[in-house]
Amino acid sequence: MTETTLDLPRRLLKQGNVAGAIEALERIEAAARDDHLMLQQVAGLYLHCGQHERAGRCYARSAELQPSNPDYVYNLATSKTAFGDLDEAERLFTRAIQLNPQDAGAWLNRSILRRQTAESNHVEQLEAMRVQLAADDPGRIQVCFALAKELEDLRRFDEAFAHLQEGAHRRRLSMQYDIAEDESAMAAIARVFDRDMLARPAAGFDSARPIFILGLPRSGTTLVDRIISSHSQVESQGEHTSLALAVMNLATQAEDRATPAAGGKAALIESSARIDFAALGRRYCEAIEGFGNSAPRLVDKTPQNFLYLGLIHLALPNARIIHMRRNPMDSCYAIYKTLFRAGYPFSYSLQEVGRYFIAYHRLMEHWRRTIPQSFLDVDYERVIADPESETRRLLDYLELDWEDSCLEFHRHSGPAATASAAQVRQPIYSSSVGLWRRYERQLSPLAAKLREQGIDVDRY
Numbered sequence: 415m416t417e418t419t420l421d422l423p424r425r426l427l428k429q430g431n432v433a434g435a436i437e438a439l440e441r442i443e444a445a446a447r448d449d450h451l452m453l454q455q456v457a458g459l460y461l462h463c464g465q466h467e468r469a470g471r472c473y474a475r476s477a478e479l480q481p482s483n484p485d486y487v488y489n490l491a492t493s494k495t496a497f498g499d500l501d502e503a504e505r506l507f508t509r510a511i512q513l514n515p516q517d518a519g520a521w522l523n524r525s526i527l528r529r530q531t532a533e534s535n536h537v538e539q540l541e542a543m544r545v546q547l548a549a550d551d552p553g554r555i556q557v558c559f560a561l562a563k564e565l566e567d568l569r570r571f572d573e574a575f576a577h578l579q580e581g582a583h584r585r586r587l588s589m590q591y592d593i594a595e596d597e598s599a600m601a602a603i604a605r606v607f608d609r610d611m612l613a614r615p616a617a618g619f620d621s622a623r624p625i626f627i628l629g630l631p632r633s634g635t636t637l638v639d640r641i642i643s644s645h646s647q648v649e650s651q652g653e654h655t656s657l658a659l660a661v662m663n664l665a666t667q668a669e670d671r672a673t674p675a676a677g678g679k680a681a682l683i684e685s686s687a688r689i690d691f692a693a694l695g696r697r698y699c700e701a702i703e704g705f706g707n708s709a710p711r712l713v714d715k716t717p718q719n720f721l722y723l724g725l726i727h728l729a730l731p732n733a734r735i736i737h738m739r740r741n742p743m744d745s746c747y748a749i750y751k752t753l754f755r756a757g758y759p760f761s762y763s764l765q766e767v768g769r770y771f772i773a774y775h776r777l778m779e780h781w782r783r784t785i786p787q788s789f790l791d792v793d794y795e796r797v798i799a800d801p802e803s804e805t806r807r808l809l810d811y812l813e814l815d816w817e818d819s820c821l822e823f824h825r826h827s828g829p830a831a832t833a834s835a836a837q838v839r840q841p842i843y844s845s846s847v848g849l850w851r852r853y854e855r856q857l858s859p860l861a862a863k864l865r866e867q868g869i870d871v872d873r874y
Contacts, residue, residue: 432704619695
């Protein structure tokens, strides 16, 4: 089998035809039973389709075929993490490190799996590894983030922040990114989707099946997703690009029919205001149907869908939208200390994290002024402090009956493939609330910048 074997499912995914992509991948998987390399690639595409069980099956088979391949062992460990088999994941990450001691990703993921203690941690080995790695070795970034995490667990906060700062700085140096583009895009969204635009009659697509959980990353989206999807009438589809792809495809068509705009994000935003909103809602619902989930209600917890809130309002007027918010400083620090697999390029500079937060804050204030009845604000801190009351509030908003299982979300067996995959396997804990104050000195310029913009950094 060759690389072109995967052209069909990739093309179908790009078109938003998830069901077709899954069907094509199943055929390829069956034919590639003994092709370990193809199975690895099929697994990666399965994950894009939200098919974690199928991906895990491919990872397990390829690791069976090549048991000494550290990359295969690592990928199987990530699959075990997603399904909450954390002991097995830790064993596999340790095995991957034994096979390849320079696998910095395995070191980082093992550090994240559990809270490190004075009696059991990897700080000494990680510090030795950091010294051994060249300054421009990409692995040094992951080692720095692993050190920061373990040292924070050990309450050695100044040391933790120093390593975090080094890792984030090195990661930022490896990226080409201009924060001004994102700031301009969010301002343009508010300008194009103004009060008049959002008040226009729009039929939209009549479906109450979608539930959106959105906000900034690390704001509690995964926690609330787990709470809601523990209900018998709800399934989570995790994070996916179905909405963004549908918007992009329809906006491109709209641009072709109109006088082309200047190009880039600005053109896409202008064009998205001219699309057929009912068609957008229909395409999105067809895409999420393709994931194969049978529950009456389906959760899309892609955080950056806050950018499309106006479009969701117009295209899916019966959808339910939950916006997660968190103390601004805890939110910014949580973003800064996370090494994301992809996306969120603003997260590796405190100055850029602050600028992005300000732009996001302004956009959310715009949505509150223009479509206040279209979404529900949920505070992470309130969920932590009073989970039952907030869960009842959520279920009331979703028009779902109470089920005790929602308070037992950590027992839910469904996959979680985000940076919070290990944390959501635990009962609710409050140690992350106010954590930024452990770094108040280092974060003081960020706090001052947010205060200058009228943002209450002392909320909660």
